[in-house]
Every structure is written in structure tokens, then in C-alpha cells.
Amino acid sequence: MAAVQLGVHMDIFEAIEKRYSARRFEDRQVEPEKLGRLLEAARLAPSAKNLQEWRFVVVQDEETRARLAEAAFQRFVGNAPTILVCCADSDGYVMRCGLPSYPIDVAIAIDHITLAAVALDLGTCWIGKFDPDKIRDILGIPERVHIVELLLVGYATDSPRPKNRLAVEEFVRYEHW
Amino acid sequence: MAAVQLGVHMDIFEAIEKRYSARRFEDRQVEPEKLGRLLEAARLAPSAKNLQEWRFVVVQDEETRARLAEAAFQRFVGNAPTILVCCADSDGYVMRCGLPSYPIDVAIAIDHITLAAVALDLGTCWIGKFDPDKIRDILGIPERVHIVELLLVGYATDSPRPKNRLAVEEFVRYEHW
Numbered sequence: 001m002a003a004v005q006l007g008v009h010m011d012i013f014e015a016i017e018k019r020y021s022a023r024r025f026e027d028r029q030v031e032p033e034k035l036g037r038l039l040e041a042a043r044l045a046p047s048a049k050n051l052q053e054w055r056f057v058v059v060q061d062e063e064t065r066a067r068l069a070e071a072a073f074q075r076f077v078g079n080a081p082t083i084l085v086c087c088a089d090s091d092g093y094v095m096r097c098g099l100p101s102y103p104i105d106v107a108i109a110i111d112h113i114t115l116a117a118v119a120l121d122l123g124t125c126w127i128g129k130f131d132p133d134k135i136r137d138i139l140g141i142p143e144r145v146h147i148v149e150l151l152l153v154g155y156a157t158d159s160p161r162p163k164n165r166l167a168v169e170e171f172v173r174y175e176h177w
Numbered sequence: 178m179a180a181v182q183l184g185v186h187m188d189i190f191e192a193i194e195k196r197y198s199a200r201r202f203e204d205r206q207v208e209p210e211k212l213g214r215l216l217e218a219a220r221l222a223p224s225a226k227n228l229q230e231w232r233f234v235v236v237q238d239e240e241t242r243a244r245l246a247e248a249a250f251q252r253f254v255g256n257a258p259t260i261l262v263c264c265a266d267s268d269g270y271v272m273r274c275g276l277p278s279y280p281i282d283v284a285i286a287i288d289h290i291t292l293a294a295v296a297l298d299l300g301t302c303w304i305g306k307f308d309p310d311k312i313r314d315i316l317g318i319p320e321r322v323h324i325v326e327l328l329l330v331g332y333a334t335d336s337p338r339p340k341n342r343l344a345v346e347e348f349v350r351y352e353h354w
Contacts, residue, residue, distance in 0.1 A: 012192045012296045013185070013214070016221050016289055037190070039345045044193050046291075048305050052342060056349045064352060073273075095305035096250070097324060099280055104305070104326070107284035112193055114223075115292065119189045128225050128272035128281070141354045147274060149281070165229060168216045172233045175241060177317045 008037075010119035019114055020163075022123025022156035029060060029081045030153055034120045038153070041116035042109040048101035051093060054109040057085040057139050064138065071134035072127055072150060080125070080152035085139060086110055088146040106148040113151060123156025185214075187296035196291055197340075199300025199333035206237060206258045207330055211297045215330070218293035219286040225278035228270060231286040234262040234316050241315065248311035249304055249327060257302070257329035262316060263287055265323040283325040290328060300333025 010018075035058065042054060059065055060082050068085070069078030077083070086109075088102035095101050114124045127150035135147050187195075212235065219231060236242055237259050245262070246255030254260070263286075265279035272278050291301045304327035312324050 008190070009188045011186045012189045012292050013218065015189045016218050016293065019221075019223070021223060036345070039349055041190065041193050043342050043345055043348070044196075044340055045288075046196070046198060046303060048303075050341060052348065054348055057354055058349060058351050061352055097305050097307050097309050097326070099305070099323075099325065101305065103276055103280045104284040107281040108288045111222075111285045111288040112292075115189050115289075116193065126223060126225075128274050128276070128278065130274050132274050139354050145354070146276075148276065149274070163221055164227060165220050168213070168220055171220070171229065171231055172216055172235060174235050175238055177234060177319065177322070 020160035025154035047105035197337035202331035224282035
């Protein structure tokens with residue numbers, strides 16, 4: 001297994017607990033082997049009807065990152081050495097429950113990446129605040145492709161804050177709403 | 178850590194590789210401690226603006242499961258000893274990228290559950306094929322709450338098939354679309 005080859009192990013529960021939204025990063029770039037592990041984690045995600053709508057544009061060029069940061073209204077976005085522009089090439093499939101499959105399927109793939117990143121000592125941050133038209137222009141993304149999220153990736157220099165979350169009893173019910 | 182208390186460890190990459198969509202299950206129920214670990218994994222998920230829209234109805238009653246299976250058009254759904262009805266109590270927040278946050282946020286929480294489940298020797302299956310109005314009626318879910326997915330949980334008796342996926346080169350581009 002590639003995980004073993006990289007000599008990396010992390011318990012799934014530990015990864016879930018340690019993941020946080022990183023906003024400050026070292027200058028050094030993510031190693032290609034680690035990037036490959038992240039993309040492999042995304043590759044193995046499940047999706048509706050196995051459609052695998054996820055598409056990623058890996059942006060590491062400094063000038064392009066600065067332009068993406070502008071399109072995301074937040075300068076810190078450009079400080080991440082790698083930005084994954086997370087897209088969906090969807091045929092428009094809507095599940096019987098009434099929701100399009102692509103935002104969910106892309107989210108699963110991104111979540112795999114964020115948890116794998118913890119094991120690789122990398123920080124990540126989901127960014128849903130951006131002007132999709134500007135991102136589309138900057139990267140030449142075709143009209144049919146949806147831009148779902150940006151994911152910042154790099155060696156984080158900030159520290160996790162305690163997670164502020166609802167208690168289980170506040171979001172779980174039994175047998176009936 | 179609770180993971181240690183349960184004596185459970187699984188490498189994140191191994192969990193990602195081993196997860197599959199389970200459709201056959203043993204009769205025995207998921208232990209409450211394990212269910213608690215799954216819900217804790219969901220609890221720690223990130224969400225847009227930390228909205229935590231996720232809500233879960235845990236259904237274990239046999240008759241209710243049979244009714245959910247009917248609403249999902251597939252008898253095997255009722256054979257899972259536990260069905261998590263994964264909902265979103267959303268205030269309608271739409272991210273600047275143009276997408277509502279709730280399907281993505283609920284998907285992240287569910288993905289956490291599916292990976293934690295692997296470590297607990299449990300199988301899971303995402304179900305997006307269901308009549309939301311019927312599920313709403315069966316469980317008394319209010320109109321404002323979105324029903325996003327069903328997640329089957331139990332001790333799986335089927336075996337994973339090899340994952341049929343795109344190659345990384347087919348879904349990744351560099352610097353530009």
C-alpha cells in the first residue's frame with residue numbers, strides 16, 4: 001500500500017479529531033508524492049451511480065494563486081502553496097431524493113482528501129466563498145463544469161482551536177423526528 | 178480518546194481503501210457504543226460557517242425500517258439493522274459560490290461516519306434513491322428540514338468488489354483547465 005510506502009499511519013478517529021481549518025501556511029510546497037496520496041484518497045471516494053463527477057485543478061503558481069485569492073475575497077487564500085479547485089463535470093443527474101448528486105459526490109472526495117492530509121502532516125481549508133465566474137475565467141473552466149469548492153493545502157503554521165460543536169443529543173433523534 | 182477506549186485503530190488510508198457499499202447485513206444490531214462513535218465522528222465534521230445543519234434520525238425498529246425500504250424502492254434497505262436518515266435543518270444559507278451549504282455539510286458528516294464505520298468493522302451504504310415525501314410522513318420530519326441521504330449501517334455479510342474508478346490523470350489538471 002502506498003500509505004505504507006510513505007511510512008505514514010494515522011488512526012481514522014485521530015484524523016477526524018485533528019483536522020481543522022488551516023489559514024496560515026509555510027512557504028514550502030507540498031511534495032508531489034503527498035499530493036499524489038491526496039488525489040488517490042479522492043479517487044477512491046464513492047459517488048452516486050459511481051459517476052465520479054469530481055475534477056480537480058491543482059494550482060501552485062504564485063501569480064495564479066494570488067488571482068484566485070482575489071476571486072475568493074480573502075488574501076490568506078493565496079498563501080496556501082497549493083489550491084485545489086474542486087469542480088464537478090456533471091451530466092445533470094438528480095437523485096430520486098430531489099438533490100443533484102454532484103455537490104455531495106465532490107464533497108465526499110474532498111473530505112477524503114482533508115482526512116488523508118492530516119496523516120501526511122498537511123493542513124487544509126474548505127473555501128466556499130468565491131466568485132465562480134472569476135475562477136472560471138482565471139482557469140479556463142468550461143461553462144458545463146460546476147466549481148464547488150476551493151481546498152487550500154499546505155504545511156499549516158496556525159494551531160487548531162477547540163472545536164465548537166453541538167452535542168450529539170442536539171442533532172440526533174431516535175425512531176421519529 | 179474514545180477510539181482507544183474501544184480498542185479500535187485503523188489507518189485512514191486503509192479505511193478509505195476498505196470502505197465499500199454494503200447491501201447485505203447480519204441480523205445483529207449495531208452496539209450503542211459503536212453507534213455513539215459514529216455520531217461523534219459526524220459531530221466533529223466541518224461545515225460552512227460552522228452551521229452544523231446535520232440532523233440524524235436513527236431508525237432500528239423493524240417495521241419502520243420496512244416502511245423506509247418501501248419509500249426507497251429497494252427491499253435490501255430494510256435489512257440494514259440501523260438506518261440513519263440524514264437530514265439538514267438549514268436556514269437556507271447559500272455560499273458565495275452559488276451552492277447551498279447543507280448538502281455539502283451533511284455529506285461531510287456522513288463521510289466521516291462511513292470511514293469511522295470501517296474501523297468499527299461496520300458496513301455502510303449511501304442511499305440517495307428515495308421518495309422524500311414518504312420518508313417525511315413516516316418519521317414526522319417537518320417541512321423545513323431537508324432529507325439528504327439514507328445511510329445503512331450494520332455488520333456486512335457481502336464482500337467488497339474491486340473499486341472501478343477513473344485514473345487520477347482523468348480527473349486532475351494542473352494550473353489550468
